[in-house]
Amino acid sequence: MSKISSILVTGGAGFIGSYVTKLLLEKGYHTIVLDNLSKGKKEHLLGGEFIEGDLADRSLLNKIFKNKIEAVLHFAAFTDVGQSVSEPELYHENNVEKTRILLEEAKKQGVSRFIFSSSAAVYGNPLQDLITEDHPTSPINPYGATKLTIEKELGPDAVSLRYFNAAGGDPEGKLLYRHQRPTNLIPIILQGLMENRPFTLFGKDYPTPDGTCVRDYIHIHDLASAHVLALISKGGVYNLGNGRGYSVLEVVSAVEKITGIKVNLQQGPRRAGDPPYLVASSAKAKKELGWKPIYSSLEEMVEHAWKGYQQN
Numbered sequence: 001m002s003k004i005s006s007i008l009v010t011g012g013a014g015f016i017g018s019y020v021t022k023l024l025l026e027k028g029y030h031t032i033v034l035d036n037l038s039k040g041k042k043e044h045l046l047g048g049e050f051i052e053g054d055l056a057d058r059s060l061l062n063k064i065f066k067n068k069i070e071a072v073l074h075f076a077a078f079t080d081v082g083q084s085v086s087e088p089e090l091y092h093e094n095n096v097e098k099t100r101i102l103l104e105e106a107k108k109q110g111v112s113r114f115i116f117s118s119s120a121a122v123y124g125n126p127l128q129d130l131i132t133e134d135h136p137t138s139p140i141n142p143y144g145a146t147k148l149t150i151e152k153e154l155g156p157d158a159v160s161l162r163y164f165n166a167a168g169g170d171p172e173g174k175l176l177y178r179h180q181r182p183t184n185l186i187p188i189i190l191q192g193l194m195e196n197r198p199f200t201l202f203g204k205d206y207p208t209p210d211g212t213c214v215r216d217y218i219h220i221h222d223l224a225s226a227h228v229l230a231l232i233s234k235g236g237v238y239n240l241g242n243g244r245g246y247s248v249l250e251v252v253s254a255v256e257k258i259t260g261i262k263v264n265l266q267q268g269p270r271r272a273g274d275p276p277y278l279v280a281s282s283a284k285a286k287k288e289l290g291w292k293p294i295y296s297s298l299e300e301m302v303e304h305a306w307k308g309y310q311q312n
């Protein structure tokens with residue numbers, strides 16, 4: 001293990017963590033990834049140190065914190081909203097209890113710079129079109145509740161980044177990510193195309209222009225660049241989205257255009273707990289972090305995600 005100042009990245013072998021690690025390495029940071037590989041894969045790491053292990057392992061954390069750790073980026077968490085409803089205890093244990101251990105061990109070592117992967121799920125049903133950070137927090141599923149619980153326990157130096165719908169892939173095609181069991185819209189459609197399976201549309205009777213739900217998709221490169229900026233910012237809470245929504249049918253059209261393959265669309269019923277419209281205002285991140293998203297087109301997000309499916 002190294003003696004130079006390092007960034008500890010938990011969950012750094014996963015979809016977002018691995019891309020952030022890639023960007024940190026490009027920026028010259030030294031990274032130590034801690035991942036139990038329950039979801040991520042070692043192949044997603046293009047450099048830096050890797051430690052296979054669990055967040056709840058205090059003696060391992062102790063050893064890791066013997067390095068000079070400048071900041072902790074905490075991605076390791078379960079993220080499937082549906083599963084959080086059926087297995088809330090699992091989500092509490094993994095996302096809350098284990099994070100508390102990490103926070104305690106970091107605090108003991110005087111590491112207060114903590115960048116936390118939070119979620120738009122902390123807001124629950126939106127009361128306004130463009131959600132700002134002062135929107136009331138009232139999660140409607142256990143996943144969102146776990147994120148909010150931790151946000152409230154963070155110290156003043158910590159940064160909570162509330163992700164909207166993370167999408168895309170490595171624009172350079174170096175990090176080819178293919179989700180093992182996708183739980184989000186774009187990877188679900190792409191996986192379906194690869195396996196020649198139909199895609200089920202969850203509801204077409206929402207009060208939106210085409211009747212399908214509208215979400216704010218944000219490219220992982222842009223999410224990642226916000227983390228790099230957060231490392232040198234003061235503590236706070238920031239939304240990360242594009243401020244522009246796309247409906248499920250618009251996503252399907254973009255996939256068909258980029259892949260050249262027709263999606264076998266099947267109409268299904270609504271999925272429980274889906275708000276019709278969820279779009280972020282990220283004005284605060286732009287103003288205070290100096291954040292500038294660069295891949296805001298849906299087609300680029302689909303194109304970069306598709307690279308991981310074609311070549312993997």
Ligand code: UDP
Pocket residue numbers: 081165183184185186188199200201202203213214215248271274
């Ligand atoms: N969706 C769908 N079929 C699927 C998966 C998702 O119609 O197989 C819809 C879902 O109902 C929601 C949108 O796609 O309106 C985005 O879902 P996702 O789970 O990716 O993100 P969420 O906004 O729920 O976190």
